[in-house]
Amino acid sequence: MLRSRKPERTRIRIGLAITVWGALLPLGYAGDPEIFPLATGNYWVLENPATRMSLAVRVQDSQPIGPKRIVKILLTSPHWEVGFLVSANEDRLVLEGLDYSVARFYSDDPGVLFSDRSLPGEQWQNPLGTVAMLGENLRITAPAGTYAKARHFRIRFTDGNVMDWYLVSGIGVVRIDSNQLPYLLASYFATTALPPQGQTVSGSCPKIGVLPNPPAGGDFSPAGQMARLMESLNAGSRFLHISASWAELEPQPESYHLAEIERYMQWAEQFGMEAALTIKTIDSTTLALPADLQNQALDSPAVIARFHKLLRQITPRMTAAVRWVNLANEVNIFFASQPQQIIPFLTLYQAGLSELRARGRVMPVGMTFSFADFRRDDSYFRILSPYSEVISFTYYPFKRDGTTRGPEVVGGDLGEMVRAAQGKPLVLTEVGHPTSPLVGSSLSMQQQFFEN
Secondary structure (H helix, E strand, O other): OOOOOOOOOOOOEEEEEEOOOOOOOOOOOOOOOOOOOOOOOOEEEEEOOOOOOEEEEEEEEEEEEOOEEEEEEEEEOOOOEEEEEEEEEOOEEEEEEEEOOOOEEEEEEEEEEEEOOOOOOOEEEEOOEEEEEEEEEEEEEEOOEEEEEEEEEEEEEOOOOEEEEEEEOOOEEEEEEEOOEEEEEEEEEOOOOOOOOOOOOOOOOOEEEEOOOOOOOOOOOHHHHHHHHHHHHHOOOOEEEEEEEHHHHOOEOOEOOOHHHHHHHHHHHHOOOEEEEEEEOEEOOEEOOOHHHOOOOOOOHHHHHHHHHHHHHHHHHOOOOEEEEEOOEOHHHHHHHOHHHHHHHHHHHHHHHHHHHHOOOOOOEEEEEEHHHHHHOOHHHHHHHHHOOOEEEEEOOEOOOOOEOOHHHHHHHHHHHHHHHOOOOEEEEEEEOOOOHHHOOOHHHHHHHHHO
């Protein structure tokens, strides 16, 4: 039950329990590119002279996320709306992802959107497609005035559509051509963003734990597990993630295998550790129900009744060390392929929560999300997180193609998790990093990841 189910991902797995975070502000401030002022509230309204239709560009939001300041630039037409998530890197505006009204999508490979120092003829890739710098020192006449020294950028999207942007330093956007229609600046307000003010945030250090798994082929007896636990304690481990699927806990109908999770809950209390318990009704890509319930709907009376019975067996064994309970694992991965299961799952989840409360268990209850999938598409997190009293993530810095993001992403990722938690307790049940060169990694990259 506590054996690693992802041995191919990493040689080290740790967990974190974070209740107060003390590093929410950027580590540094690179400053805005002159070509695009990024103060919140800046806006540009552009009109087509023939149709009088308008495009609006607005700096809607700016938040420090780890070492970066992520700014949302909202582009609105009469027919569509999209937010560009950007960060400033001195002379460059870097596109980090896209934000729609129902979901936010961060890119595995951020890329430059616009640059003060690009030269005519240069082009580059970013999450939208290809950007080319076509000209500089251009003269643009618009209802709001005449502007010299405009720089012309062309975005060729991955679907083949083209959008041209004309930008002037200190002003911002003065013309956009969309679907071969020119939109000229009619009105604007643009100021330079001020560096964020530093402040001190104090709080307790997060508890960190190393999963005390015996090595492959090692001693998985209670004595072997205890020896491994003592090794982790001596190394400073103070957090324990205890995890098992419903199928493991109930291998036969109403016949329970709880000795191992009970043993770890008792050890956590004995050694002064904080523990998170995950009972996996869902485990990433699959349902984790007992075999005889696999073909039943998650909200069927039979499944609900059996879940109540399982929790009635577990709750008397819970020790005071169990601070958080999750009733599913990496749910956003599962529901991405089976969204029709969301309503039945929430019925099962609420039944489990009610049973825990009826048995006097008042610790925060939730479900675990995969951070790698969350940052690429947070739509399922938005649907499900309101039902969670604790926000739990597994954290492996993988791209969609299975290769590894660089260790420098840690600060931003942790900041994004804190933002997502919105004041709720934040628990990282798994943290891991591969070492294989087959996924673009190495032992030194793993080391740097954990140091960061």
